[in-house]
Amino acid sequence: MPVPTSPRRFRAAIRRYRFPPTGLPDRPAVARALVAAALVGACAAQAVAALSPHVPLLVAATALSLAVEGVLYRWQRGVLTVFAKAHADITVRHVLRDLLLVVGLLRLGEQDRETQYAAIAAGLLVCYALHCAIQAVSVLVRRTRTLPVVTRNIDASALRLSPAPPAVLRRPGHRLLVLGLPATAGLAATAATDDTRFAAAGVVLSLALALAGLAALLPRLLPGRRPAGEQEVLDWFDAWLAEYRPTVGLYFSGGSASAYQAGMWLEPLARLDARPVIVLRERFMVSRIPPTDIPIVCLPKVPTLMRLEHSTLQVLIHPSNSGKTSQVLRIPTIKHAFVNHGESDKLSSCNPYAKAYDEVWVAGPAARERYALAEVGVEDKDVVEIGRPQLDAVLPCAGPPAGRRTTVLYAPTWEGWDGEPGNTSVVTAGENLVRALLADPDVRLLYRPHPLTGSVDPRAGAADRRIRELIRAANRSGSGPRPGRSEELAFRAQELDRLTTDGFDDDADQVERMLRQSAPEPGRAEAVARATAAWEEAYWASLPEGEHQVVTEARPSLYACFDVTDLLISDVSSVITDFLASGKPYAVANTAGLSEQTFRAAFPTVAAATVLTPDAAGVPALLESVRHPEKDELSKARAELKLRLLGPAEPASQERFEAAVRALCSAALGHRGRRQRPQPALPGQRQGGAPTLEVPVGHSG
Template identity: 30%
Template structure:
């Protein structure tokens, strides 16, 4: 009884947090190698301009997350330690995935619980019915709302808030189509195999054929694999083979392919900005790339055939690469040469990423987050013109 009795005034952590007066908490639980899910959000949570605390449920994330923020980062292995961290000043809890331990925090009904996700894609997990337990679901665009409806997941529309995808603000936009590319730089982003067969969108089994054909066309390749890739032995072997292939071509031709540790040091935005075109599996990378306006191809690793675009609508303004690679040359010609879908991508971009001004794109998220913290808060009215000469002068 003495061991479980709260100490007078709370623990040292509780006392420190009461002094800090955090207004929101970021709750995070995930398998090893998932720290990217939370680090992608930390800069934007800091820009909200309110004190907050990060609550981790697994200790291995402490070094990476603590290095990525100036906010307090606390490891809470038990429900009791969570009780010590959830001090009275907290009003909102943010989440970046659908981890099972999220339910441990959602039991605190005095908080508003907001799901942020860690990417926007047409993958099945992006329309997880578990989303319904949150008070708010921040989504990048109207396409995400449609995705839940298409999956038969009924969620009250008032729970959805379209905030864009603030992480894309660092991506450079190419407004004019670039056709007839010679010696292009191509970003290839294979995803992982997923936990279940129906969520396996990984193209690594057919990737060597793809890369060899890109090299034949004089392409420089940026190979950016999913962080979970090495957890699957077969995927790890295939990825190592691709690294060998690119290293050999670099020695022979001098083309500066980027892969392995060098690729992991680049942010996704830096990778996108270096590339002229993308080849990706069904994943959130495609949505982020869409912001650039540049062409992309999506791999169909299943047996959907004509239904592939129906299941994954974002592929409609990309070039679909079939599992048997029978259309590979045609796809690469459209991707790197003719790009017939260049104009159609802009409408898709608005549906998936919102229609927010480029120079203040992240403000949609920041304003929405501040409203949850303070319902009476309103954003300042935007300027109606960027032409200073058109503004009235002082008398």
């Protein structure tokens, strides 16, 4: 067992040793193991059959091997990484498969066919050589199509962009499978029939396909077929900045699962009376950002990022911290504001990194107090209360549940990096809470786990799977979709996909996406908003009466779930703060092992919540208070806590957000003006010339 190389990894290893995953088996892991075992078994059977020789087994093992390869590339791509780490990548596996077929033919054949078999083997070698040549040319083509700037919602046609080469020519695994399939099939047919014409025909067909692929790629290296070069792209980007003249932007860097953090600030940014832009650092993130009309630029390299210093950009807002944030903070002409992607009582909501920004924009007084108490270096004068603009559209509480059903949203957070037992309720309380809710026939449960659940602690992932199984079991006796509603939902989904996907497929590379993701049509943002609202209405209407839901996709959004929810059960997280905008009842699971009094004192966002213990004993009484508002003793506390966490209702959060942007833009312009003024000469400087530093003789500068 390898020794953990960091304290965090060491603590995680200890937790795994003391608390091994329990419960239901990991079905994806079992499937991966079975597929890997099938491929290894097929290879072993092929080797035995080739050396025996045994024709039926040889043909069957070859067919099984090819079928498993197809399954790997279609459904189990993670297994490919495992084989690659063992130096058994697709090339090695394919060569071994064909080699065993040739060995089998030699064992089965007669001496007078050695010349024919030698020619077939030579043809196979040429096929592999052409595969290597195609791979080399493919790499060169990919380099010419890797631009220093990636954009979206910007007309980049001047960069001579073109569609991507066929995917089969860009992906080595797919290419070798497709181009080598005729040769492998021909060899297997020859082994079965003892007719060498099948092998010869298969090899010739594979050679023809390989030559056609090479001929399709080579012209893309010609100067007239390449996209613009690096300097040409940078000059074009500078010209676009000068023409568009952005004033405020959103800066984001992170992993693929964190795109939602940027997504929640898109609409507030788009509603500003400004020229907004989104600045990204990772190329893959360009396609991960939700639909928006705002221009998007991805600047992977620091020198390219520094070109923003000479632009009109005045303010960048930051919804998250990342290692690459420090790079953009070096630009002195831009003011930076940290807006966070959510606020909670966790230590992450008052990270010491926040002091690196010019200002920290928070929702309400509670966050200001949180920074003051944390003493992380953020001065009170740099904290600006703007509310939460995203919550302006959340529907307020309209009274007790309408109709028979009480909709409960269980939205636990993830386990976090520090291993604290109170981070998430999924492990110790999740199943008890779900069982208690499902036991009430008048409850409709919406289960929305955090996207990162189980990414650190395997126990959280196992508990999440068990919760989903409980919900599936509860739904088995239910009715199907409502008549006519599923057709309406399919229509609305098709309309929304048409507006948001622009017909992209997985085979498009970044250059092709830039070509097809040009400036959107005017009014598309409003059309997307209308289509999203229509889809959400159709989605909720299509659900069978009382059917419980596991919500893991981007649609419906968390805020859409708020609007149909009568009660929230969550952990200490930003979900509580956001849900308070509705004024509806909420409960928090106390899994930290603290007394209720200590728990409330430690986490101010719990002040207006019903505290639930891990055994979920308080769920029936909680549901009773939701259904009968006269029994709800926390309504006044919720109103007071809402004011403390989110600030006043007037002016609206969007207005306060705009005011903060204008003020920081004004500060940025003032700073630029002072930088551009002639500065008095410092001692040692020569008037009228370049600054110099007088160094005594005998000393180096």
